[in-house]
Amino acid sequence: MESNTPNSDAIAARRRALAEALRQGDPVVVTPAGSVEIKEEAADNGLSGIQVPDGKLA
Amino acid sequence: MAFYWYQSDPELYKAEVAAMTKFFPSFTINQLQDGSGRLYWRGKVQPTGKGGMIWDLMLIYKNDHPHASEGEYGGSIQILPVQPRLKEIADKVMPVVLDTYGTYDNAAAHGFGLGLPHIYRNNFGRNEEYFICTADPKYFKAGQNRSTSAASALSWACKWIMLCEMWINGEISDDLALEGNY
Numbered sequence: 001m002e003s004n005t006p007n008s009d010a011i012a013a014r015r016r017a018l019a020e021a022l023r024q025g026d027p028v029v030v031t032p033a034g035s036v037e038i039k040e041e042a043a044d045n046g047l048s049g050i051q052v053p054d055g056k057l058a
Numbered sequence: 059m060a061f062y063w064y065q066s067d068p069e070l071y072k073a074e075v076a077a078m079t080k081f082f083p084s085f086t087i088n089q090l091q092d093g094s095g096r097l098y099w100r101g102k103v104q105p106t107g108k109g110g111m112i113w114d115l116m117l118i119y120k121n122d123h124p125h126a127s128e129g130e131y132g133g134s135i136q137i138l139p140v141q142p143r144l145k146e147i148a149d150k151v152m153p154v155v156l157d158t159y160g161t162y163d164n165a166a167a168h169g170f171g172l173g174l175p176h177i178y179r180n181n182f183g184r185n186e187e188y189f190i191c192t193a194d195p196k197y198f199k200a201g202q203n204r205s206t207s208a209a210s211a212l213s214w215a216c217k218w219i220m221l222c223e224m225w226i227n228g229e230i231s232d233d234l235a236l237e238g239n240y
Binding site for chain 2: 007008014015016032033050
């Protein structure tokens with residue numbers, strides 16, 4: 001999905017980081033707004049959230 | 059004798075509400091108007107953040123909650139995207155899947171029989187709808203002391219949505235989309 005907002009580079013960088021986290025199996029959390037964040041980065045940014053439980057998709 | 063889980067186990071109901079209120083405060087709980095007595099949560103999420111899609115979701119408890127058995131994808135909480143509808147996305151993606159895998163049978167053998175990874179179909183009201191498979195039943199907790207909550211199921215769903223959007227955009231491979239290690 002293309003975006004023309006001024007911070008589109010930041011958005012693209014965030015998506016690349018999330019994709020890499022998926023590949024690595026890094027833990028992620030989901031914020032109250034329903035946004036997925038890398039656990040370490042969320043903690044660094046003071047974001048709270050529920051950690052996605054371990055498990056394999058059905 | 060109470061028929062519904064939220065009547066027979068009011069403590070579990072309170073725990074479910076407390077978890078959702080804590081982790082997803084914008085979601086609200088209601089009862090389906092189909093006579094089934096089933097409760098559901100509804101709200102919106104944006105798993106990939108800015109630039110990603112906003113998903114309007116229903117999390118519907120089956121009346122045997124908490125419960126999981128073989129082949130019951132996601133246990134006793136069904137996750138239905140109201141907007142966007144998975145069936146519409148799957149219909150758009152299916153031609154690309156068929157181009158990739160050659161035949162429908164081959165696509166199905168690779169886990170893309172419905173066009174998207176890790177979804178299942180079921181009747182809902184008068185329509186057939188596509189639901190998000192969250193976790194394998196063996197990861198769905200349904201014991202007396204601990205059960206998977208709607209909040210946990212929603213967190214799984216948000217991760218699935220992120221994975222699905224990235225797969226559609228070509229940001230992750232088919233293998234990663236299907237691997238599904240949460």
